[in-house]
Amino acid sequence: xxxSKTFATTGRVLNQLRHDHRTLGLMLVxxxxxxxxxxxxxxxxxxxxxxxxxxxxxxFPLLMMFLITSITTLRERTTGxxxxxxxxxxxxxxxxxxxxIAFSLLGLVQASLVSGVTLGFLGVTVEGGAFRLxxxxxxxAFLGTSLGLFVSAFATSEFQAVELVMPILMPQVLLCGLxxxxxHMADWLEKISDFLPLTYSVDAMxxxxxxxxxxxxxxxxxxxxxxxxxxxxxxxxxxIRRRE
Amino acid sequence: xPHTAIQINDLSVVLPDGFHALDGIxxxxxxxxxxxxxGPSGAGKTTLMRCLVGRxxxxxxxxxxFGMPAGAPALRKMLSYMTxxxxxxxxxTVQENLRYFAAMFGIPRRxxxxxxxxxxxxxxxxxxxxxxxxxxxxxxxxxxxLAIALVGSPKLMVLDEPTVGLDPVLRxxxxxxxxxxxxxxxxxxxxxxxxxxxxxxxxxxxxxxxxLLAHGEPAELRARTHTKSVEECFLKLVGAHA
Numbered sequence: 306x307x308x309s310k311t312f313a314t315t316g317r318v319l320n321q322l323r324h325d326h327r328t329l330g331l332m333l334v335x336x337x338x339x340x341x342x343x344x345x346x347x348x349x350x351x352x353x354x355x356x357x358x359x360x361x362x363x364x365f366p367l368l369m370m371f372l373i374t375s376i377t378t379l380r381e382r383t384t385g386x387x388x389x390x391x392x393x394x395x396x397x398x399x400x401x402x403x404x405x406i407a408f409s410l411l412g413l414v415q416a417s418l419v420s421g422v423t424l425g426f427l428g429v430t431v432e433g434g435a436f437r438l439x440x441x442x443x444x445x446a447f448l449g450t451s452l453g454l455f456v457s458a459f460a461t462s463e464f465q466a467v468e469l470v471m472p473i474l475m476p477q478v479l480l481c482g483l484x485x486x487x488x489h490m491a492d493w494l495e496k497i498s499d500f501l502p503l504t505y506s507v508d509a510m511x512x513x514x515x516x517x518x519x520x521x522x523x524x525x526x527x528x529x530x531x532x533x534x535x536x537x538x539x540x541x542x543x544x545i546r547r548r549e
Numbered sequence: 550x551p552h553t554a555i556q557i558n559d560l561s562v563v564l565p566d567g568f569h570a571l572d573g574i575x576x577x578x579x580x581x582x583x584x585x586x587x588g589p590s591g592a593g594k595t596t597l598m599r600c601l602v603g604r605x606x607x608x609x610x611x612x613x614x615f616g617m618p619a620g621a622p623a624l625r626k627m628l629s630y631m632t633x634x635x636x637x638x639x640x641x642t643v644q645e646n647l648r649y650f651a652a653m654f655g656i657p658r659r660x661x662x663x664x665x666x667x668x669x670x671x672x673x674x675x676x677x678x679x680x681x682x683x684x685x686x687x688x689x690x691x692x693x694x695l696a697i698a699l700v701g702s703p704k705l706m707v708l709d710e711p712t713v714g715l716d717p718v719l720r721x722x723x724x725x726x727x728x729x730x731x732x733x734x735x736x737x738x739x740x741x742x743x744x745x746x747x748x749x750x751x752x753x754x755x756x757x758x759x760x761l762l763a764h765g766e767p768a769e770l771r772a773r774t775h776t777k778s779v780e781e782c783f784l785k786l787v788g789a790h791a
Binding site (some may be wrong): 307309310313314316317320321324325384385386388389390391392393394395547548549 | 599602603604605606620622625626628629630631632633634635636637638639640641642645649650652653654655681697701707
């Protein structure tokens with residue numbers, strides 16, 4: 306592994322996005338708009354909105370980074386650029402971490418913007434402060450990227466990559482505790498949700514919302530998310546084969 | 550005494566679906582030559598190229614390049630691979646594409662710009678350096694793809710149909726470039742299903758159904774089969790094997 310190659314890959318991925326204004330707009334503006342709509346949806350129940358908004362900040366980056374990473378890496382596989390790279394002197398880890406860093410940085414920008422809108426403009430208050438909110442959102446972005454890298458191996462077209470959102474992310478969104486608190490679910494569903502990474506992203510956001518100090522649960526949540534992300538990255542690097 | 554660049558010994562590749570992509574190929578190839586892989590599409594040319602660059606798992610036999618087994622990590626810096634599709638980042642500029650691959654070959658930042666400028670000149674794309682690849686024509690994209698294969702001055706270039714779809718003037722230019730590279734000691738593997746291209750190679754491998762039909766210089770192959778062109782030679786050999 307080489308830092309210069311990893312960062313060159315990060316730079317290249319960010320450059321590609323820089324040229325693609327529409328995608329950038331979708332990634333940075335749309336979450337802000339959505340969270341604003343949510344605010345007015347709960348116009349009569351601002352307390353509920355105050356509880357939900359931070360959770361959304363854990364879900365957006367995961368969803369978006371998952372989609373965008375799975376499609377961009379799939380494109381590398383299908384256009385032959387990955388063939389070229391794998392025949393050349395780049396390690397798989399340079400490639401994977403190059404991507405992971407690029408999209409985590411993008412996650413940082415996204416999280417800063419959305420938290421700015423949520424806390425500044427929409428008046429949501431979180432006990433733990435904006436910084437922790439952003440930390441939790443960036444780990445979610447990192448997780449989304451890693452899952453996207455891994456999953457792109459199972460899709461043969463961009464069409465399929467989008468479809469994989471349904472079986473892989475939707476169950477996580479349903480079970481993460483956003484719609485129904487996890488202890489109100491059927492036992493077996495709650496057990497399943499223990500194994501889904503988004504559960505911990507949403508819980509991390511709850512910790513930040515409700516606690517003024519850095520709780521041990523928050524540390525625990527973040528470590529679990531990072532663990533999931535790293536496992537996905539390692540599995541992903543197994544699916545990128547030098548020899549096919 | 551010519552140096553052997555590539556030694557292929559009884560190489561076979563069976564794909565996961567049971568298809569015999571390559572079937573017992575044995576041949577030695579010399580350094581500093583332009584070697585043509587000629588044959589109809591589906592003959593196994595691409596599979597053989599993928600074996601050379603270490604992307605294809607070999608079922609049996611052996612393949613060594615510069616004395617190392619194909620796929621050896623030390624070889625990755627010494628070879629380049631241009632795939633059949635234009636494998637370039639279309640959402641980057643020409644220059645950004647080249648700079649990225651230059652970084653992958655470990656070319657230091659300060660030498661990067663000079664190396665890229667030199668390559669752009671070789672493929673005649675200087676004035677397109679700052680254009681997005683997606684805005685270029687098919688032939689220009691193809692040249693960007695070839696330009697990337699020149700990054701890092703590889704000792705072995707594996708080029709899958711590098712001149713397909715190019716106009717005659719451009720094709721002539723690229724062949725001149727290939728000649729220069731070969732004269733400087735680069736070994737070039739060029740695949741084509743266009744027989745007229747075959748005449749320009751130093752050495753030919755005629756491939757069909759994963760088997761090596763014939764190997765030799767174009768003139769030698771023509772003489773051996775008493776034919777006037779490589780195309781006739783190929784047809785005659787196919788006839789003999791059918």
